[in-house]
Amino acid sequence: MSPSLTERGDAELAALALAGQQSAYGELMRRHRDAVFRLARGHAGDATEALDITQETFISAFAALGRYDGARPFRLWIARIAVNKCRDWARRRAVRRFFTFARPIEEAGAVADGMPTPEEAVQSRAELAHIHAAIAALPGNLKDVLVLRAIEGMSQAEAAQILGISEKAVETRLYRARNKLAEGLRDGATGRV
DSSP states (O other): OOOOGGOHHHHHHHHHHTTTTHHHHHHHHHHHHHHHHHHHHHHSSSSHHHHHHHHHHHHHHHHHHHEEEESSSHHHHHHHHHHHHHHHHHHHHHHHHHHHHHSSSHHHHHHHHOOOOHHHHHHHHHHHHHHHHHHHSSSSSHHHHHHIIIIIIOOHHHHHHHHSSSSHHHHHHHHHHHHHHHHHHHHHHHTOO
């Protein structure tokens, strides 16, 4: 009797999925969706946006599954795709904001991003939401390292592999990210009523 899907490794599941076994796709998604969501949440600072990024990540990953190297951890491969999707999301958001401000002010309301202002977020959300916003405000290169190392608990080597940088660069960026995050949280705390 062959092992159940839950007993199989990621590389074997990927091979089964490529062979047409739909339940293998489901098992890969079940194993990795929470980590991908946390990574996206760390970037976007918003659960709804993070869910969209998570879905885009799995769609892209499954479309590119034939390029997955089973000798490497699936977790790292999908995290790399998720980081790229987060960067795409940030670029799209920046473009939307640019065009929002480029339109006449009378028309801006129809196009404006529905995100609350930083002041509204600080006043209306709990401390956890404040931390998510502070993480999301970090520059992308610092945010990537912080989310992978501190939130996802990946090793320095794994984060370096996903981001295509040296382990020393991961260490340096993590140090800078933590300092910038502490500074942002301190500034946010002093601005509260």
